[in-house]
Amino acid sequence: MDTPILHHHDPSPFAEKIRLVFGLKGLSWRSVRIPMIMPRPQLMPLTGGYRKVPVLQLGADIYCDTRLIARELERRHPEPSIFSAGSEGLALALSAWSDRAFFDPGAGLSMGLNRSMIPTEVIEDRKSFFNFMNFDQLESDIPHLFTQFRTHLDLVDRMLADGRDYVLGEGPTFADVDAYFPVWMARGNIGQAESLLGPFGHLLRWERRMQAIGNGHRTDIDATDALVVARDASPSAGRGVDRDDPLGLAAGRSVSVTPDDYGRIPVLGELVTLTLDEVAIRRSAPEVGEVVVHFPRTGYRIERAA
Ligand SMILES: N[C@@H](CCC(=O)N[C@@H](CS)C(=O)NCC(=O)O)C(=O)O
Known part of the structure; x- marks a missing residue:
């Protein structure tokens, strides 16, 4: 199973949310400390432009936004649950x-x-x-x-x-x-x-x-080594595209995904997942080959790209 790699910086409060999830689940994880400001040349090949902190890497799958990162960690490591008692x-x-x-x-x-x-x-x-x-x-x-x-x-x-x-x-x-x-x-x-x-x-x-609660078991990894992890892995196939989705998009369509609040940088790729609660796009960069970048639906605008 892929060891989670968190791209973050220590003072980041949103990153602390995920470090706490590692703590609650007792997980071992690897830490890439990213620069406090843009440009982040070793993060961009993974995210395609998304710049918010943190970002979770699982092989060649890249998860943006703490709301989706928490859900993905729960899916892969269900016990102990962070959503116990139907919460x-x-x-x-x-x-x-x-x-x-x-x-x-x-x-x-x-x-x-x-x-x-x-x-x-x-x-x-x-x-x-x-x-x-x-x-x-x-x-x-x-x-x-x-x-x-x-x-x-x-x-x-x-x-x-x-x-x-x-x-x-x-x-x-x-x-x-x-x-x-x-x-x-x-x-x-x-x-x-x-x-x-x-x-x-x-x-x-x-x-x-x-x-x-603490932050689980953390070891450091170089940003360049994290890129190699992505390059050596194959991204997931995706969870399919909902035909009844109000946006009416087909699998493989070129789209952009953009946060709707701040840090509004569009990420471009081909649609591989479009469900009620997740959108994922396949894209590639010379440093990492093919990756799939995942976002929650809440708070993200998806548009057709040329
Ligand atoms: N909705 C995002 C918000 C993340 C966010 O806003 N992170 C901030 C504060 S830690 C950030 O990226 N700050 C600027 C930076 O570190 O570049 C999430 O839940 O992950």
Whole structure:
């Protein structure tokens, strides 16, 4: 079975979601540390342009977006489950809240409070990436961003207020990962995290349980070796194209797949999977040969390409 290779950088909160899934499942994985900013010349041959962090590589199959990466890891390593007690729908629905409403003010605070310490190149890179952030008023917006971030901390505290150990009950699920990763980001990036989190006692006790999960068994691998892994593997055949899909696309059609929020870089390829919850395209690059790049349907726009 392919050892999962995660392309990420250590401060990435979205990558922490997947590192926690490795922890919950006790998985061994390999880590490719990618540069903090574009260009990422050793990632692009794999993704075809998708630049968000993290990206999961399984042989010559490349999985984009934490919502799909979590599902694929669950499919390949079902035990212990991150979607126990029928929680998959609920946990993935919760991603819509934490990936944006909870994450956005936390990201604004991380940039705004630390701006003078962040290299100019990183600021410039993120200016063109985070289209939801107004960099001209980041510093003056800090009080407002605190008010927004706190409301979500309060929601997490209330999720745990009846004394339960985890968001959906006794055991950790992906719902905890959703609710936790912005808290992890705050701990790392917000100097006043202690006083910010202090009022939320249920959250603080749960945070310690989440910290104890760890990140599984990590070993490093060079980006060039990861390209060789892809080149030496054959990508999966795909799961077929749904004839009843509203887009009316046929297998083999040239399409582009683009995130509909930020980092809107289209990835081009030939359609191999189009289901209710996944789109995958086959593409090739000299460094890796043929790969299949997979995306969730939620949040991605698919268009016919020339
Ligand atoms: N919907 C995506 C969001 C990923 C995302 O926005 N990652 C950010 C923050 S870690 C990122 O790529 N930041 C810019 C960068 O690292 O280049 C997912 O769930 O994977």
